[in-house]
Amino acid sequence: MATKKIFPTKSSSSITPWLGIATLIILIDQLTKITINKTFQYGEEKVITSFFNLVLAYNKGAAFSFLSNSGGWQRYFFTAIGIGAAVFIIYLLKKHSAQRMFAWALSLVLGGAIGNVIDRLLYGHVVDFLDFHWPGLGHFPAFNVADSAICIGAALFILDELRRVNK
Known part of the structure; x- marks a missing residue:
């Protein structure tokens, strides 16, 4: 009679920790929103420092409000892209869960993508509230925890690829 492995060996990897990281990002993102x-109130702003405000802003588009004034179809388009990306990322996590930096990047992007999809489904727009600005240069577009996780994940992808190329 064959015995089942209850605990995976060190050589095998699971996607569970990576999904846990994505879930943590989703929870933090949704709680802050x-x-x-x-x-x-919509548009209200609270000055925190000379370069940072909290503000309630809505984004019906994508990054930097891309397509935000396009009549509403973009909500469904970006929701579908987010869901498709999440499915593909889970596939990649199953395939590459042992590659730590790559899996970190995937987990952060997954959590961010799902966080913004939840907003689109619940509100019809993404809730943004982090507003950085520099005197004389103006305001950077407002963003949120999900957007931050996606950007950090993208940076990790680049770093991981640079490390791989240099080996």
Whole structure:
């Protein structure tokens, strides 16, 4: 009678920790958005430092408000892209879960993508609230925790690829 492995060996990897990281990103993202939605009126801004404000902003488009004034179809388009990306990322995590930096990058992008998909499904727009600005240069477009996770994940992809190329 064959015995089942209850605990995976060190050589095998699971996607569970990576999905846990993505879930943590989703939770932090949604909790911060709920907090901002409950404590701010749309467009309200609170100065925190000379270069950072909290503000309640809505983005019906994608990054940097791309296609935000396109009549509403973009909500479904970006929701579909987010869901498709999440499915593909889970596939990649199953295939490459032992590659730590690559899996970190995938997990961060997965959590961010799902966080923004949740917003599109619940509200019809993405809730943004982090507003950085520099005197004389103006305001960077407002963003959120999900966007931050996606950007950090993208940076890790680049770093991982540079490391791979240099080997």
